[in-house]
Amino acid sequence: MDYRALPSGDFTMTNVQVPACLLGQDGDLVTTEISIEEGRIAGPQPIAVDMEGAIALPCFTDMHTHLDKGHIWARSPNPDGTFMGALTTVAADRAANWRAEDVRRRMEFSLRCAYAHGTARIRTHLDSLPPQDDISWPVFSDLRDAWAGRVELQAVCLIGCDAFSTDGAFAHTADLVAAHSGVLGMVTYPVEDLDDRLRGFFAMASDRGLDADFHVDETMDPSSETLRAIARVAMEVGFEGQIVVGHCCSLSTQDETRALDTLDLVAEAGIGVVSLPLCNLYLQDRHAGRTPRGRGITLVHEMVARDIPVAFSSDNTRDPFYAYGDMDMIEVMREATRIGHLDHGKPDWPQAFTQTPARLCGFASGDIHRGAPADLVITRARSWTEFYARPQADRIVLRGGEPIDRTLPDYAELDDLMETT
Incomplete structure (x- = not known):
């Protein structure tokens, strides 16, 4: 499964792992489901995607x-x-x-x-x-x-x-x-x-x-x-x-x-x-x-x-x-x-x-709970040793339940500012 091939719109990610502490639970990684409806975390949806143990974090x-x-x-x-x-x-x-x-x-x-x-x-x-x-x-x-x-x-x-x-x-x-x-x-x-x-x-x-x-x-x-x-x-x-x-x-x-x-x-x-x-x-x-x-x-x-x-x-x-x-x-x-x-x-x-x-800082909490914005970072890693071993350059970033363009800006854009005065 290409874990980056998520459907657009409303769906449920099954077999996804989240740190227990971010769900208010004890322990390490918890296997769970995360459902998205109209850009927010919601109840189960008809379309389901098996994430094969991928780790998800809030933004x-x-x-x-x-x-x-x-x-x-x-x-x-x-x-x-x-x-x-x-x-x-x-x-x-x-x-x-x-x-x-x-x-x-x-x-x-x-x-x-x-x-x-x-x-x-x-x-x-x-x-x-x-x-x-x-x-x-x-x-x-x-x-x-x-x-x-x-x-x-x-x-x-x-x-x-x-x-x-x-x-x-x-x-x-x-x-x-x-x-x-x-x-x-x-x-x-x-x-x-x-x-x-x-x-x-x-x-x-x-x-x-x-x-x-x-x-x-x-x-x-x-x-x-x-x-x-x-x-x-x-x-x-x-x-x-x-x-x-x-x-x-x-x-x-x-x-x-x-x-x-x-x-x-x-x-x-x-x-x-x-x-x-x-x-x-x-x-x-x-x-x-x-x-x-x-x-x-x-x-x-x-x-x-x-x-x-x-x-x-x-x-x-x-x-x-x-x-x-x-x-x-x-x-x-x-x-x-x-x-x-x-x-x-x-x-x-x-x-x-x-x-x-x-x-x-007094920001919104960034929790993963029903009703929260579906703002998530999803990695291919299935364990902490996999997570920390690589930079997770192929991560998915969801904002409002939709993947964003992760193209990074080119340093050359700032070249004219580097001309010292």
Whole structure:
């Protein structure tokens, strides 16, 4: 049977496998039926197709990306692969090139890739130091409208905590975020008055009814403990919005007792975590001529043991922070499983790429239940070892019960943007 030869219209897929956790059940893969009627999951239909054990997943949620940075590598490569090399290279490229048309075309290229791979929901961070905020946020809103019904979009402002103040430029940025229905974001690293900056940040978010999303401790330096500060200050001020933190790499190098105590605070504060293993593996512990010892991945197993919501996401794509990637969440699943040893852990890790990030962002859940949109990713794989052994390049992506054209955009489309100025 050619598993890609699905009928159009209403039908039932029999003998299809779904992770039990996505059906609210215990166990690993469950053999079941999925019926589609008028683009939604429904009761049994007259036409039935034997899927011969193919694995089906709901379309993905990629909750930590940088669409505005994507695909600048050809004109602005990282000179040494380091974190500092990425920071300085992106800053120079932004100043020279990030006009509205440049940002729009590169963001849309990434959206086309994500859609073809089976992603239905994306949260992107947007570099928002003035004057870039007034350029990128209107572009984002235009794209959000243009992609409605295909990819649901959210955006988070991105500045360093040393640039934060409760008046002046960031107040304007926060108002811009609120006007575009975004999320308030910031990068945290050790600064002398971080607690005061966090209090001001949470107050600005609360005043505007915004959730918060932080880049946190993206370093292997064990002395970087801004995650503790975020959890402590959030509880002190009684912040009621959803808080998400990304990276948290320094936990992997800290004293075990100290790191676990920090996770207890994170759990108490109700904070969600998104791990970005591909980018962190690329940047962290990089030194010329020295083999890296550390992986940079945060303590995901210890987090889920404390009922901390954990998600995995793409992060950067073909830019100085990560030279590779294609907005493909199956690639993220494969690599996260290998890097984080998820394969012999709890069987509910598929939630970390689907339901958990959707819930943390406030998106529709992406569940597979009767009445939900028939937005599915179907692979030829019949077991997890088959699923992870290959990239599933021949997957089917159904949107509203119909297969989409999975043709990926050609990199040559961006060639004219790669002419440096």
